[in-house]
Amino acid sequence: MSVTITGAPFDPGALSNAFLAQSDSAGAAVTFTGIVRSTPDRPITALILECYVELAENEIATLRAEAIKRFALLDASIVHRHGRLLPGEPIMQVMTLASHRQAAFDGAQFLMDYLKTDAPFWKQEETAAGTEWVEAKPEDDAARQRWT
Amino acid sequence: MSVTITGAPFDPGALSNAFLAQSDSAGAAVTFTGIVRSTPDRPITALILECYVELAENEIATLRAEAIKRFALLDASIVHRHGRLLPGEPIMQVMTLASHRQAAFDGAQFLMDYLKTDAPFWKQEETAAGTEWVEAKPEDDAARQRWT
Amino acid sequence: MKILYFAWLRERLNRGEEEVTPPPSVTTIADLLNWLANQDEALALALANPAQFKVSLDARIQPHDAPIAGASTIAILPPMTGG
């Protein structure tokens, strides 16, 4: 389950526990969970994610290998959903395992920053008025740049 | 369950899920789990944590409030065990919830850096040869300093 | 070769994929984007700013100066918004 692209819901805590179960000599685990957000000033009824699954699998596997090497991670796992998701549902989860906390944090942030700009997913917000493509954010490019 | 100091084992994934369940308008959750580490070059049979419980509750509640304010977190939760723990068992867990990922990551790192130096826990490593107090690390003080 | 279009690009073109046969002078991804933009008005509009698109050859992202020879599926990818 190192890289999973799925149309089905997942259980964040169950995934974390499965990931932690193989944490023999690890001291630190970081989990990032992205959640569908609906706020009072911008209420949405759903978030629809389009995905090029084959490419996502390839790119995220490459990113994962790079993160493991760069931060000396003991393991890393990425799960990303596509399809139609409701507010409050988990969109994706990144998990890292390392001997020490800074590596686990850095690895998770590195993966998140790259996933935002380099993983072939496209979000559409569904509101009462219809659907609208989410625009790519310049600050996501900037966040990715800090690792280069 | 915002701050829990406990002598009993806890289920990391179940705690994450309970924390995520109240994530209405949040977009990002970060969980850090610290795990008892036993490595081939330094095998231990157990980690024994001494704690001044009343002080830990007060100090961690203060830290939590500070993190929430400083990083505009929607919520934060800290669980920390004491007593005798076996390799692979979770020692502690920090969870943060925010609108955006950077705040969730920063809040979790801030809490971890302060917990290392300002929460009244003392670790003892138990090996075949006996028990030994873990020394405080200068790099933990340095990590804390970056937030001041 | 097969071209795949995703997200708003797919919507604007009203198709997710199509078969194309560019002439031999089209050797790189950049050439292909330029050639496609000259195929019809919808493509011309949608691909007006080619630098914003990442492009994959057989499910691997490649730089715009990469040769397309041998690729059977080429995807044109608007700025991504995952994570």
Place this chain on the structure above:
Amino acid sequence: MKILYFAWLRERLNRGEEEVTPPPSVTTIADLLNWLANQDEALALALANPAQFKVSLDARIQPHDAPIAGASTIAILPPMTGG
């Protein structure tokens, strides 16, 4: 007032707590650490480097220049190693 000792400090002193009655001239945490270090040899050795200890008054950490008046439980805390 009650003094609590933790971790290796508790082990070195062979006690986790004790009742003490410092004279009125002992007004701050720093004064108290200095006064305790003069009570017996074990304390003198263990508290030789007072700056390394955090100290709490009634379960709140306070700076070494804080007055101890009114505190009923004072804990002397070796460098912490939690998290």
